[in-house]
Amino acid sequence: MRKQFIAGNWKMNLDTKQAAELARALLDAAGELGDIEIAVAPVATSISAVIEVLRGSKIAVAAQNCYWESAGAFTGELSPEMIREIGCQHVIIGHSERRQFFGETDETVNKKVHAAFRAGLLPIVCVGESLAEREQGKTMEVVSTQLKQSLRDLRDEQVTQLTVAYEPVWAIGTGKTASPDQAQEVHAFLRGQLMETFGPGAAEAVRIQYGGSVKAANAAELLSKADIDGALVGGASLKAEDFLGILREAG
Ligand code: 13P
Numbered sequence: 001m002r003k004q005f006i007a008g009n010w011k012m013n014l015d016t017k018q019a020a021e022l023a024r025a026l027l028d029a030a031g032e033l034g035d036i037e038i039a040v041a042p043v044a045t046s047i048s049a050v051i052e053v054l055r056g057s058k059i060a061v062a063a064q065n066c067y068w069e070s071a072g073a074f075t076g077e078l079s080p081e082m083i084r085e086i087g088c089q090h091v092i093i094g095h096s097e098r099r100q101f102f103g104e105t106d107e108t109v110n111k112k113v114h115a116a117f118r119a120g121l122l123p124i125v126c127v128g129e130s131l132a133e134r135e136q137g138k139t140m141e142v143v144s145t146q147l148k149q150s151l152r153d154l155r156d157e158q159v160t161q162l163t164v165a166y167e168p169v170w171a172i173g174t175g176k177t178a179s180p181d182q183a184q185e186v187h188a189f190l191r192g193q194l195m196e197t198f199g200p201g202a203a204e205a206v207r208i209q210y211g212g213s214v215k216a217a218n219a220a221e222l223l224s225k226a227d228i229d230g231a232l233v234g235g236a237s238l239k240a241e242d243f244l245g246i247l248r249e250a251g
Pocket of ligand 1: 095171172173174175211212213214232233234236
């Protein structure tokens, strides 16, 4: 059985004080939550403060991105080793906003995924189609290519440890959620693709999160689907009560 994994992607929001306060509020309520895995992804400048608050708790901390080299003349970048060293367990890689605004490609995602494993970080690898791609009937083709290219040359045992996040771009920050059946269809397809490439062990183990306008009101139905193993939450992870509402629906 896959344990549900709910992660809050805070994107470029909350200053250090606000981030630490939100982490504290989540920590205060963590004891009453079910047997689920939880992570939050603050902006890089707040990671240390959030880790300080959450140290020793069941809430893990993720970075929102990393570079693939360990160190060197790469102004503005953070290596996975540096992210691991300050205490992160996870790193989000290939978010659609990075693909859209910062030139991320399946090739750079693949390099970053390998680098994350090298550093001992567990990647959350994002895939998802745009509205135009969905309307042209290309959803499965797009997510299949993204998945296969992003995970190229990984070993089966690495794949079992990573998380895939299916985030249809048209559902991110728009209030438009994929229906539970629409999401389940893509999740089942992605699991089938993992099976073809990495075998049944890996396909059964990988958690596939859904992301795109998840909130407390729609979380239970999404999470009840066979191949939806958690959520990657943006806007609704920025307020403790909203995120806790989703966490209470999981498990
Ligand atoms: P929203 O939950 O704000 O739609 O964002 C989803 C997302 O992009 C999480 O990574």
